[in-house]
Amino acid sequence: MGEHRGGSGARGISKGPILVVVLIVLIVAGFFGWKALSNRIDDQGQQAAGTCVEGNKTLDVTADPSIAPQIEELAKRYTQTSPVVRDHCITVVVHGAPSASVSTALEAGPAASWDDAALGPRPSLWIPTSSFELAPLAGKAVINGDPRSLASSPIVLAAGPETAATLVGAASSWKSLPSDLTVALPVGSTETSMAAQAIAADVADAGAGPVTTDQAKSAQVNAALSARALQFQSLPTPPTSTAEALGALSAGTPDSVKAVPATEQSIAQSANAAMTTYSPAGATPVADYPAVIVSGSGIDETASRAAAQFADFMREPNQSQLFVGAGFRVEGQDLPDLGAVSPAKISSTLKPASAETAAALGDIVANPVSPRSATILMDTSASMGTDDGGATRLANVAAAVNTQLGRSPDASDIGLREFSTGTDGKPSERILVPGGSLSEPNRRATITDFLNGLRAGGKTSKYPALASSYKAAVDGFDAGRVNSVLLITSSTPDESTTTRAELLSAIAAAGNPSRPVQVDVIVVGAGDDVSTLQDVSDRTGGTLVRVDSTSDPALAATVTKMLS
Missing domain, CATH: 3.40.190.10 (Periplasmic binding protein-like II)
Known part of the structure; x- marks a missing residue:
């Protein structure tokens, strides 16, 4: 008979596979648990951000x-x-x-x-x-x-159709705009500042700039900007802003501006049949x-x-x-639809000048220099040799006058005289440079050389020197411009034998209503000898200004005002 295995010999199950399965299950569960937790953390973070936890x-x-x-x-x-x-x-x-x-x-x-x-x-x-x-x-x-x-929007000129057609026909640049074209230059306007830099760049042949401070202070730039500013300021009621100027042009206001520097966009917004635009040749300033x-x-x-x-x-x-x-230009997009105004073609964009340069140009626009005929009468007595801030009074005055000569227009006639007492104690007045146009070759350099060579000494003899210079100015009167004598003297009392009464009498005798010559006076230092000079100034329509120190910037500003 065959044998049978006993019941106590049942077969067992291996533990290894079971442990592997359990481990896999735990890993999978852990992964999905971590993923859910991570998503929950992200959701909470986004929710916290979305609710602006910082407020x-x-x-x-x-x-x-x-x-x-x-x-x-x-x-x-x-x-x-x-x-x-x-x-x-x-x-x-x-x-x-x-x-x-x-x-x-x-x-x-x-x-x-x-x-x-x-x-x-x-x-x-x-x-x-x-x-x-x-x-x-x-x-x-x-x-x-x-x-x-x-x-962005370029700065162009708003003008009437006929004016614009004339400018187009002449291909006018900023410096070659017609002399009889009254351009709006309201002081303090951004558009004025940008237009002034465009004019300066064109006059100085600076291309796309930026205009330098030396270029801004040159006689050529001063003359060009001054002529424009004087023309604008001579209007019966000059507009005080670009917007006001555009309004006057649009309304066809008589005796007002004929061209207004403004952004292309602003002109298009206010344009009507009486106004269009012209973009002057040369570098274009752009409002960016x-x-x-x-x-x-x-x-x-x-x-x-x-x-x-x-x-x-x-x-x-x-x-x-x-x-x-709205009429602005945006890089990468088509030009705006400006209605009746054609978008300007920009050949080059003007680079902005430095703050110093912009300020110099702004000063010209605010205080333009008009061509004039002036005799500068310098006190070279010992009182002008006083040290004043590291240099003598005379040296400081000479520097201020030289600076102004550099910005005076070529059309101005300037002469230079000096006075003190000679070695014999008698009044001495010398004509250093006879009056003549600054357009003459080397005239500025000649006047500068004499100014730099002045030396202080002797006593002051301002009364006879002033009487003589005033008579010469009246005799040589230059019609069509301001004629003046600028006396720059110390406050030291006159030490000549000429009396107050004699000076006033000489001024009255030389005066001629049809040949007006104003006497402007700058008195340096503290003192009491101003009443007579004030009378002369008042009677001739001039101005007297006292300057405590020649090292003060107020001196240069005063010289500029009296020779402008």
């Missing part, structure tokens, strides 16, 4: 009024996207303020007071008219990063509306990042189309 934050933006409406609309669009920056919910608020005013306030630094009523809160993002307005901020630690343009991220006190990292993100948002093609629709 709400306002991004203050200041924009020039010329583009503020478009910036405001884009701010609304951006805010509607519920932007979050560094766990802050961002709301953009736009304030409109003139670019020049904001630039001046930023230049003053964070410690200076800020006029919230006029400018809005200190901005984290500023959009001025042009990069031309950033020059004063160079080196001031006010700008964060490199500002980039949002939109840069997005300036402002740095400084009170502006944190969140505000700076929000400003940068908002600027990027405005540059997106579907957003920047808003600028194009």
